[in-house]
Amino acid sequence: MTAVRSPAPTAVLHPSATLAKFASELKYSDIPESVRMRCEDLFLDTMASILAGSSARAVQAMAKYTALMGPSEGKSEDFVNRRMTNPFFAAMVNAAAAHVVEQDDVHNGSVFHPAAVVFPPALAVAQAIGASGEEFITASVVGYEVGIRVGEFLGRSHYKIFHTTGTAGTVAAAVTVGRLLKLNPEQMLNAIGSAGTQASGLWEFLRDAADSKQLHTAHAASTGLSSAYLAKEGFTGARRILEGVQGMAAGMSTDADPAKLTDRLGVRWALPETSFKYHASCRHTHPAADALQHAMKTHGLKAGDISRVVTHVHQGAIDVLGPVVDPQTVHQSKFSMGTVLALIALRNSADLAGFDQALKDGQVAAFRDKVTMELDEEVDTAYPQRWIGKVTVTTKDGRNLAGRVDEPKGDPGNTLSRPEIEDKALRLGTYEGNATEAQVKKLIQTVWGISKQPVMGRVLAD
Amino acid sequence: MTAVRSPAPTAVLHPSATLAKFASELKYSDIPESVRMRCEDLFLDTMASILAGSSARAVQAMAKYTALMGPSEGKSEDFVNRRMTNPFFAAMVNAAAAHVVEQDDVHNGSVFHPAAVVFPPALAVAQAIGASGEEFITASVVGYEVGIRVGEFLGRSHYKIFHTTGTAGTVAAAVTVGRLLKLNPEQMLNAIGSAGTQASGLWEFLRDAADSKQLHTAHAASTGLSSAYLAKEGFTGARRILEGVQGMAAGMSTDADPAKLTDRLGVRWALPETSFKYHASCRHTHPAADALQHAMKTHGLKAGDISRVVTHVHQGAIDVLGPVVDPQTVHQSKFSMGTVLALIALRNSADLAGFDQALKDGQVAAFRDKVTMELDEEVDTAYPQRWIGKVTVTTKDGRNLAGRVDEPKGDPGNTLSRPEIEDKALRLGTYEGNATEAQVKKLIQTVWGISKQPVMGRVLAD
Numbered sequence: 001m002t003a004v005r006s007p008a009p010t011a012v013l014h015p016s017a018t019l020a021k022f023a024s025e026l027k028y029s030d031i032p033e034s035v036r037m038r039c040e041d042l043f044l045d046t047m048a049s050i051l052a053g054s055s056a057r058a059v060q061a062m063a064k065y066t067a068l069m070g071p072s073e074g075k076s077e078d079f080v081n082r083r084m085t086n087p088f089f090a091a092m093v094n095a096a097a098a099h100v101v102e103q104d105d106v107h108n109g110s111v112f113h114p115a116a117v118v119f120p121p122a123l124a125v126a127q128a129i130g131a132s133g134e135e136f137i138t139a140s141v142v143g144y145e146v147g148i149r150v151g152e153f154l155g156r157s158h159y160k161i162f163h164t165t166g167t168a169g170t171v172a173a174a175v176t177v178g179r180l181l182k183l184n185p186e187q188m189l190n191a192i193g194s195a196g197t198q199a200s201g202l203w204e205f206l207r208d209a210a211d212s213k214q215l216h217t218a219h220a221a222s223t224g225l226s227s228a229y230l231a232k233e234g235f236t237g238a239r240r241i242l243e244g245v246q247g248m249a250a251g252m253s254t255d256a257d258p259a260k261l262t263d264r265l266g267v268r269w270a271l272p273e274t275s276f277k278y279h280a281s282c283r284h285t286h287p288a289a290d291a292l293q294h295a296m297k298t299h300g301l302k303a304g305d306i307s308r309v310v311t312h313v314h315q316g317a318i319d320v321l322g323p324v325v326d327p328q329t330v331h332q333s334k335f336s337m338g339t340v341l342a343l344i345a346l347r348n349s350a351d352l353a354g355f356d357q358a359l360k361d362g363q364v365a366a367f368r369d370k371v372t373m374e375l376d377e378e379v380d381t382a383y384p385q386r387w388i389g390k391v392t393v394t395t396k397d398g399r400n401l402a403g404r405v406d407e408p409k410g411d412p413g414n415t416l417s418r419p420e421i422e423d424k425a426l427r428l429g430t431y432e433g434n435a436t437e438a439q440v441k442k443l444i445q446t447v448w449g450i451s452k453q454p455v456m457g458r459v460l461a462d
Numbered sequence: 463m464t465a466v467r468s469p470a471p472t473a474v475l476h477p478s479a480t481l482a483k484f485a486s487e488l489k490y491s492d493i494p495e496s497v498r499m500r501c502e503d504l505f506l507d508t509m510a511s512i513l514a515g516s517s518a519r520a521v522q523a524m525a526k527y528t529a530l531m532g533p534s535e536g537k538s539e540d541f542v543n544r545r546m547t548n549p550f551f552a553a554m555v556n557a558a559a560a561h562v563v564e565q566d567d568v569h570n571g572s573v574f575h576p577a578a579v580v581f582p583p584a585l586a587v588a589q590a591i592g593a594s595g596e597e598f599i600t601a602s603v604v605g606y607e608v609g610i611r612v613g614e615f616l617g618r619s620h621y622k623i624f625h626t627t628g629t630a631g632t633v634a635a636a637v638t639v640g641r642l643l644k645l646n647p648e649q650m651l652n653a654i655g656s657a658g659t660q661a662s663g664l665w666e667f668l669r670d671a672a673d674s675k676q677l678h679t680a681h682a683a684s685t686g687l688s689s690a691y692l693a694k695e696g697f698t699g700a701r702r703i704l705e706g707v708q709g710m711a712a713g714m715s716t717d718a719d720p721a722k723l724t725d726r727l728g729v730r731w732a733l734p735e736t737s738f739k740y741h742a743s744c745r746h747t748h749p750a751a752d753a754l755q756h757a758m759k760t761h762g763l764k765a766g767d768i769s770r771v772v773t774h775v776h777q778g779a780i781d782v783l784g785p786v787v788d789p790q791t792v793h794q795s796k797f798s799m800g801t802v803l804a805l806i807a808l809r810n811s812a813d814l815a816g817f818d819q820a821l822k823d824g825q826v827a828a829f830r831d832k833v834t835m836e837l838d839e840e841v842d843t844a845y846p847q848r849w850i851g852k853v854t855v856t857t858k859d860g861r862n863l864a865g866r867v868d869e870p871k872g873d874p875g876n877t878l879s880r881p882e883i884e885d886k887a888l889r890l891g892t893y894e895g896n897a898t899e900a901q902v903k904k905l906i907q908t909v910w911g912i913s914k915q916p917v918m919g920r921v922l923a924d
Contacts, residue, residue, distance in 0.1 A: 161712055204659065210652070211656075
């Protein structure tokens with residue numbers, strides 16, 4: 001503790017100001033080593049998602065725009081156009097790529113995907129300003145800790161209409177970049193204010209299988225980045241954009257809890273609460289997928305033995321997945337509970353390659369129609385702290401068999417080891433030939449050594 | 463009418479699709495000459511606002527960011543850095559400048575400021591692609607017609623928390639740019655979808671006199687622009703982002719009326735319903751300012767004769783102006799009913815120069831404290847279609863005198879003539895020496911001849 005007087009406006013710290021102070025002042029040495037290591041794990045996982053997503057149609061469309069509008073030189077890597085550009089457009093297009101194959105991480109309690117909105121701006125800005133690896137890790141941890149708490153704060157009512165990764169993600173990106181730009185607490189609060197008033201993202205696109213999910217991460221990453229740079233230049237923002245009477249929660253939530261914004265800040269680490277995605281689908285499908293896998297394994301069932309699957313789910317799953325009754329695109333099929341469970345039943349895996357085939361496969365369509373969702377009180381009550389998977393499988397010979405998992409694969413209590421993470425990175429990175437095995441192996445080595453980098457340079461070899 | 467078959471997805475046109483079709487297909491020759499002329503008037507008025515605002519601290523802060531991040535070459539004029547750049551960053555910084563001196567236009571029924579979000583992206587893109595003056599006017603009219611209807615649709619509940627100019631403005635900017643890029647109706651619907659899911663802007667900043675109002679127009683202009691370019695590249699958006707069950711109104715309004723989205727489209731012209739701002743303050747203060755002026759003139763009062771002023775206002779005025787009880791900045795003072803009425807009483811004018819002096823003036827502060835707002839049923843019921851001004855002035859000799867205007871100066875029924883618009887442009891354009899009188903006079907000539915331009919070039923001479 002120093003005797004320096006706090007500036008008057010933050011003398012009494014409301015939640016937004018407390019977050020700003022934390023984001024500004026967190027040191028690398030304050031972060032437990034296990035959290036730093038997990039941050040590296042998540043960064044590798046994100047890079048793999050970016051590479052896997054870089055060939056997707058929607059991402060390519062955005063890349064054409066950023067190639068047209070962004071400069072063709074700079075210090076920030078654009079992994080889609082495979083060129084150097086400025087941090088704004090690099091963050092935009094890389095964030096779009098990170099989220100498209102539905103393999104990036106998720107934080108259960110906030111229903112928020114931090115990686116896609118934290119690492120793209122963190123990397124783009126760290127490269128642009130020549131930050132160290134330690135600064136990159138510190139800024140990324142700041143983004144996770146703040147973004148997750150904002151997501152938890154906005155609550156379940158928010159998530160019914162708004163894509164939390166877009167909204168909370170804008171704030172997460174702003175504090176990440178703000179930390180790299182060494183914003184002081186006042187400037188950081190301004191960055192949060194500017195980010196919060198630009199936060200957006202609506203679920204309406206799901207109904208049409210439109211590309212907005214990628215736009216939401218791209219928008220969050222790039223406008224969050226702008227918010228931090230603007231704060232550095234003296235541009236001011238609302239001081240209570242999160243909890244104020246005309247702020248984010250007032251406009252976009254009915255159950256926001258300001259206490260969650262600062263919940264055990266610096267003591268409880270939210271970053272390692274994040275789950276890796278094991279299946280290549282919307283996270284809301286994972287508990288049921290694992291429960292079905294459990295039931296089939298326990299009872300020795302094959303897909304052909306099953307006449308019906310009832311998934312017992314939380315309301316959020318019904319809200320997000322319910323509209324997708326007849327998936328028309330690969331991306332939409334990842335939001336189809338029936339398709340996901342069909343792949344599990346038929347292939348024992350809902351991976352990227354499986355989804356690429358699913359739409360053309362009559363067996364998948366037939367199984368899909370056997371799957372329904374029902375709201376389950378136990379599952380709904382536990383959610384979003386715990387994502388319990390429960391299914392009832394009815395067999396053709398008339399048995400009703402229960403399948404259950406208390407923690408799906410990839411969750412903190414059932415997590416992936418470094419070899420499993422490397423294996424996933426190799427599969428994702430080489431998907432559709434987007435990177436070579438040698439490139440991904442080189443990337444893995446770079447990421448495992450990143451905290452030792454004095455100056456962040458390129459992470460993907462030519 | 464042609465016999466061409468509509469594409470299947472828009473065969474039944476819901477409101478968003480109807481708007482998209484209109485935005486895509488409106489022709490210059492479809493627009494009445496009076497509307498085209500008024501569009502030129504509004505463009506000049508906007509350019510003057512941009513020049514007046516270009517020296518403001520917040521705008522200069524944003525300009526430093528866009529100078530850092532945007533390219534230093536291109537075909538689009540950045541009127542703040544006074545350089546050429548790309549359309550994205552030109553639209554961003556010019557839109558910020560357009561809104562800061564509170565002299566840009568307003569549409570009463572939608573409580574929406576179209577100019578600041580329509581003309582900056584229209585000009586930036588028209589210059590970038592070499593569109594004609596007719597195309598520029600057509601695209602701008604499209605932006606007004608769509609944006610105003612989206613604002614009307616979102617309703618009064620939306621405006622309580624959200625800055626409609628930021629939210630509806632994003633859609634307005636997208637259709638404006640989409641028209642210039644010659645998007646077909648399907649692409650235009652995608653542009654609207656991408657714009658709507660990025661729409662944002664919260665009033666929370668008012669409490670802190672923060673810079674977010676400029677950020678909202680900058681964000682709307684630039685992300686709307688991106689949405690249109692992305693649609694051109696095949697990026698898709700929700701088909702019912704405005705009226706869908708997880709769309710803008712679902713998330714951000716409780717009284718949205720979808721019928722307003724397509725109200726007499728192509729028959730009723732919303733653009734000429736727009737009001738010019740006469741006082742250099744928030745529009746919500748104008749009716750009361752005019753009513754006070756009326757009462758003082760009618761009864762021959764001087765400021766020193768007055769002991770109290772009660773303004774009889776609509777709820778929106780209380781929502782927006784109510785938090786501003788002790789203005790600390792010039793910008794905040796423009797949201798202070800007491801300050802505005804003090805300037806009227808003391809100087810018979812609430813112009814830019816008046817606000818520059820107001821904070822230091824003890825007489826202004828003393829008069830400010832005599833002013834209160836009270837909700838008035840007649841005024842509130844008429845709003846937002848009509849902005850009635852009503853005040854009760856109590857004199858030191860004990861009289862209670864009523865002042866009233868049914869249509870404030872600058873409204874369609876009490877509008878400005880071209881000489882008055884030119885005069886306002888000269889005053890604004892030369893404010894703080896931001897442009898010379900010769901530059902503004904040249905600009906005026908350029909704007910009056912703009913529809914004849916085969917290719918849109920620069921509009922501000924060096």
